Amino acid sequence: MTVHNPYLVGAPLADTKAPAGPIENRWTTRKFEARLVNPANKRKKTIIVVGTGLAGGSAAATLGEQGYRVIQFCFQDSPRRAHSIAAQGGINAAKNYRNDGDSVYRLFYDTVKGGDYRARESNVHRLAEISTQIIDQCVAQGVPFAREYGGLLDNRSFGGTQVSRTFYARGQTGQQLLLGAYQALMRQVGAGTVELHARHEMLDLIMVDGVARGVVVRDLVTGAIGSHTADAVVLATGGYANVYFLSTNAMGSNVTAAWRAHRHGAYFGNPCFTQIHPTCIPPSGDHQSKLTLMSESLRNDGRVWVPERAGDDRPPGDIPEHERDYFLERRYPAFGNLVPRDIASRAAKNVCDEGRGVGPGGLGVYLDFAEAMTRLGPDVVKAKYANLFTMYERITGENPYRVPMRIYPAVHYTMGGLWVDYDLQSTVPGLFVIGEANFSDHGANRLGASALMQGLADGYFVLPTTIGDYLARTSAGEVPATAIEEAENRVTATIDRLLSIRGDRTVDSFHRRLGHLMWEYCGMERTAEGLRKAAELVPALRAEFWSRVDVPGSGTDLNQSLERAGRVADFLELAELMVIDALHRAESAGGHFRAESQTADGEAERDDENFAYVAAWEWNGPDRPPILHPEALEFEYAHPSTRSYK
Amino acid sequence: MKFTLRIWRQRGPRDRGRLVDYPIEISPDASFLEMLDVLNERLAGAGDEPIAFDHDCREGICGMCSLVIDGTPHGPEQATTTCQLHMRKFADGRTITVEPWRAKAFPVVKDLVVDRSAFDRIIRAGGYITAPTGTAPEAHSIPVPKPDADLAFQAAECIGCGACVAACPNGSAMLFTAAKATHLGLLPQGAPERYSRAVGMIAAHDELGFGGCTNTGECTAACPKEIPQDVIGRLNKDLLRAARHHDPGA
Ligand SMILES: Cc1cc2nc3c(=O)[nH]c(=O)nc-3n(C[C@H](O)[C@H](O)[C@H](O)COP(=O)(O)OP(=O)(O)OC[C@H]3O[C@@H](n4cnc5c(N)ncnc54)[C@H](O)[C@@H]3O)c2cc1C
Ligand code: SF4
Ligand code: FES
Numbered sequence: 001m002t003v004h005n006p007y008l009v010g011a012p013l014a015d016t017k018a019p020a021g022p023i024e025n026r027w028t029t030r031k032f033e034a035r036l037v038n039p040a041n042k043r044k045k046t047i048i049v050v051g052t053g054l055a056g057g058s059a060a061a062t063l064g065e066q067g068y069r070v071i072q073f074c075f076q077d078s079p080r081r082a083h084s085i086a087a088q089g090g091i092n093a094a095k096n097y098r099n100d101g102d103s104v105y106r107l108f109y110d111t112v113k114g115g116d117y118r119a120r121e122s123n124v125h126r127l128a129e130i131s132t133q134i135i136d137q138c139v140a141q142g143v144p145f146a147r148e149y150g151g152l153l154d155n156r157s158f159g160g161t162q163v164s165r166t167f168y169a170r171g172q173t174g175q176q177l178l179l180g181a182y183q184a185l186m187r188q189v190g191a192g193t194v195e196l197h198a199r200h201e202m203l204d205l206i207m208v209d210g211v212a213r214g215v216v217v218r219d220l221v222t223g224a225i226g227s228h229t230a231d232a233v234v235l236a237t238g239g240y241a242n243v244y245f246l247s248t249n250a251m252g253s254n255v256t257a258a259w260r261a262h263r264h265g266a267y268f269g270n271p272c273f274t275q276i277h278p279t280c281i282p283p284s285g286d287h288q289s290k291l292t293l294m295s296e297s298l299r300n301d302g303r304v305w306v307p308e309r310a311g312d313d314r315p316p317g318d319i320p321e322h323e324r325d326y327f328l329e330r331r332y333p334a335f336g337n338l339v340p341r342d343i344a345s346r347a348a349k350n351v352c353d354e355g356r357g358v359g360p361g362g363l364g365v366y367l368d369f370a371e372a373m374t375r376l377g378p379d380v381v382k383a384k385y386a387n388l389f390t391m392y393e394r395i396t397g398e399n400p401y402r403v404p405m406r407i408y409p410a411v412h413y414t415m416g417g418l419w420v421d422y423d424l425q426s427t428v429p430g431l432f433v434i435g436e437a438n439f440s441d442h443g444a445n446r447l448g449a450s451a452l453m454q455g456l457a458d459g460y461f462v463l464p465t466t467i468g469d470y471l472a473r474t475s476a477g478e479v480p481a482t483a484i485e486e487a488e489n490r491v492t493a494t495i496d497r498l499l500s501i502r503g504d505r506t507v508d509s510f511h512r513r514l515g516h517l518m519w520e521y522c523g524m525e526r527t528a529e530g531l532r533k534a535a536e537l538v539p540a541l542r543a544e545f546w547s548r549v550d551v552p553g554s555g556t557d558l559n560q561s562l563e564r565a566g567r568v569a570d571f572l573e574l575a576e577l578m579v580i581d582a583l584h585r586a587e588s589a590g591g592h593f594r595a596e597s598q599t600a601d602g603e604a605e606r607d608d609e610n611f612a613y614v615a616a617w618e619w620n621g622p623d624r625p626p627i628l629h630p631e632a633l634e635f636e637y638a639h640p641s642t643r644s645y646k
Numbered sequence: 647m648k649f650t651l652r653i654w655r656q657r658g659p660r661d662r663g664r665l666v667d668y669p670i671e672i673s674p675d676a677s678f679l680e681m682l683d684v685l686n687e688r689l690a691g692a693g694d695e696p697i698a699f700d701h702d703c704r705e706g707i708c709g710m711c712s713l714v715i716d717g718t719p720h721g722p723e724q725a726t727t728t729c730q731l732h733m734r735k736f737a738d739g740r741t742i743t744v745e746p747w748r749a750k751a752f753p754v755v756k757d758l759v760v761d762r763s764a765f766d767r768i769i770r771a772g773g774y775i776t777a778p779t780g781t782a783p784e785a786h787s788i789p790v791p792k793p794d795a796d797l798a799f800q801a802a803e804c805i806g807c808g809a810c811v812a813a814c815p816n817g818s819a820m821l822f823t824a825a826k827a828t829h830l831g832l833l834p835q836g837a838p839e840r841y842s843r844a845v846g847m848i849a850a851h852d853e854l855g856f857g858g859c860t861n862t863g864e865c866t867a868a869c870p871k872e873i874p875q876d877v878i879g880r881l882n883k884d885l886l887r888a889a890r891h892h893d894p895g896a
Binding site: 058061062065076077078079080081083085086095097133135136137139140141142144146147148149150151152153169170172174175176179182183184186187189190196198221250251252284285287288289290292293391394395397460461464506507508509550552553557558560561 | 657658672673675676677679680681683684687689690691693694695696698700701702703704705706707708709710726730732734755756759761762763765766769770771773774775776777778779780781782783784785786788789790791792795798799802803805806829830833835836
């Protein structure tokens with residue numbers, strides 16, 4: 001592949017599944033128009049759900065309740081351990097319980113704007129509509145959201161919004177929401193509608209005439225390769241932020257399921273759109289395996305600052321007020337410390353680049369609770385944030401009640417993912433993609449508390465309607481044995497190849513190197529020059545991987561090196577596509593800051609003229625340029641304006 | 647810092663297993679699992695099989711990590727999961743013994759990895775509120791007194807790690823089971839199924855080979871989420887009342 005012509009352009013994509021008409025009626029219309037599967041026929045329809053996070057767990061529980069036969073997989077030992085469990089801050093819903101002017105329309109509007117006008121209006125409006133039902137559903141399941149003394153639900157505000165619409169369960173919202181979905185799921189397992197396979201990894205799709213008809217999985221304990229066929233397949237396999245090696249994601253999060261589907265024709269949407277989270281604990285050394293997020297809700301009361309003077313290495317307590325720079329409050333007076341994530345992250349990086357960063361290597365800014373302790377008193381601060389403070393102290397050995405926390409941006413979430421239409425179906429018929437694994441709804445920048453909302457909206461409400469329509473319209477025949485055999489052979493061949501290289505470098509050494517390249521050249525700030533360099537370095541690293549990696553052990557038992565090797569192999573291919581996508585998008589949008597595209601005062605400059613589209617990429621074989629299919633975005637309701645938080 | 651790690655190696659469920667010593671040098675800022683990563687990198691670099699251990703979130707919330715460190719599940723630090731334990735908490739130069747969870751209901755899979763699927767079976771037997779999707783009433787129609795909500799929350803914080811079982815001389819999972827019964831039983835939404843839930847989960851608990859509770863309190867001491875012992879009292883009360891409910895003479 002030459003760097004001069006890194007991609008081809010194909011036919012544009014149109015997403016036609018959203019009904020026309022006023023935006024507030026579209027989802028209702030689609031629900032009404034969706035064909036229904038006769039209850040007696042539901043048990044004859046099999047649906048495979050890969051993933052048990054908020055998206056997959058809620059989908060499988062609901063489909064099971066509806067009477068379908070569901071087969072589900074996750075690679076952890078229990079569905080309750082899916083990465084969703086780690087979400088801290090909260091989940092948005094347009095309940096307007098605070099009577100502060102919130103509404104479905106405002107949540108819709110904020111989300112489109114927050115995504116920097118790179119998301120579909122119809123999808124986002126549906127998300128905002130469903131948000132209120134999600135809270136009802138979760139409360140009915142016993143999710144212990146925070147409550148007021150009157151017994152009603154409490155709310156807080158979250159980065160990037162001026163209303164209090166975030167529901168939370170201390171700093172453990174994801175955990176409690178996931179346990180709700182998990183319990184509903186286990187009820188279905190008990191009822192026999194869902195057949196659950198934990199410690200199983202999906203490694204390929206079974207395809208019949210271009211339609212997804214099943215999956216090949218590896219039993220991670222015995223190494224056995226097995227196949228399952230179905231009428232439709234749902235991927236709910238989460239995000240790929242671990243392509244950066246260091247991220248806030250759980251160690252197992254990976255792109256394998258999505259990537260292998262991509263190789264069968266599922267387009268990959270906006271792969272370069274990754275979100276950097278501003279409030280993570282800075283790295284402390286080479287042993288570092290992941291970065292820990294400190295909930296963004298901390299910015300409700302913590303004030304962000306650095307010393308005014310570069311190289312000031314006095315302890316924070318010795319730096320007087322007038323020698324501190326509260327840079328977010330100074331630059332963005334309307335939002336202050338609550339600006340959206342991309343703005344806060346970049347501002348922090350800028351002050352560190354100026355030499356004003358604090359802590360090891362100057363990679364950190366202070367998040368200070370001193371003022372809150374005086375204003376609210378230590379008890380209130382403790383009641384609000386105790387578990388986060390304990391977590392911080394455990395990791396850094398510093399007590400944040402006494403000294404300000406140090407935070408630094410880290411890779412957190414991937415807005416890119418498999419392209420799906422309004423029905424959440426990919427470009428492979430019969431293959432649906434939900435939750436973080438798809439590209440939809442968040443545009444170029446995800447606002448806080450919106451991923452949980454999307455995962456549950458997809459799983460509890462959207463997919464169960466739209467997949468029914470698909471199943472009612474298609475009658476899948478037998479899956480020919482040859483299709484299964486082909487898929488299994490592909491899987492075994494890859495495993496055998498990985499085990500037979502017996503090179504001289506470990507899997508992790510490749511992953512670390514890849515992560516470093518991606519952060520350096522395709523991270524928070526990107527330049528055409530850096531991306532061109534990465535477009536050469538990443539394929540070279542991939543070639544080296546396939547000749548020098550050493551995967552110890554065998555394929556016939558629990559082999560964690562082998563699991564990681566397969567995932568890193570896919571990350572290496574994905575990384576190339578991310579770089580190409582980032583290179584082609586010569587504009588700054590949301591979390592993706594292209595240095596050549598900025599305003600005079602250093603803010604991101606979007607280019608609606610040339611880039612108001614979703615970039616959906618078609619796989620064209622290894623070492624061949626991928627094909628770009630743009631899906632034009634239209635804004636009838638939320639009119640693109642310059643995002644300003646000043 | 648320098649340590650000698652004495653680690654349990656076991657090829658598979660039928661292998662007898664043995665302790666093997668590994669010297670290691672590591673930064674005090676590394677977590678316990680990062681230390682094992684560094685050791686595994688070294689083993690893999692030398693063509694040896696790395697040590698298998700379970701982990702995922704590394705943030706103390708998924709419940710996947712599970713090591714018995716110097717005889718204590720999750721190690722010496724109170725209210726801390728293995729992944730959140732940092733090496734600065736250990737004295738330099740020590741020998742540290744690392745073993746898998748030991749309990750009849752949690753068979754060893756390989757090295758430090760055990761099978762905890764029995765926990766899913768307990769939940770499956772009633773650890774939920776029957777609330778099918780789309781049938782929920784408006785959330786504010788069910789107010790919950792804050793004290794109840796707070797107590798329910800405390801119990802709901804259980805991460806399902808199984809340290810309580812590993813710490814218990816009887817291999818009992820009463821703390822785990824009672825935490826779920828308490829979380830759901832305290833809420834108005836969970837009240838209708840309160841007694842059948844307790845009975846169902848306990849029946850599964852006993853069937854799966856977990857031992858009985860003799861109130862030794864080791865479970866609470868080992869629990870990284872400090873689930874209080876009195877949840878067990880609540881479950882026992884529910885069981886007693888359930889027996890009366892079902893007794894036609896009562
Ligand atoms: C630390 C942290 C805090 C966060 N806080 C918030 C927050 O406060 N609010 C918010 O809205 N969002 C938050 N997020 C984002 C949010 O948690 C995630 O985007 C969301 O939970 C993803 O859910 P999911 O169901 O799509 O995927 P996941 O929860 O990642 O689930 C993926 C599932 O797929 C399975 N899987 C993956 N690949 C395979 C395979 N090949 N074979 C078999 N199974 C497979 C896994 O086993 C797992 O069950 C946070 C994220 C992080 C990292
Ligand atoms: S009760 Fe505590 S020790 Fe037992 S599984 Fe739950 S969190 Fe782990
Ligand atoms: S790895 Fe998730 S709790 Fe330790």
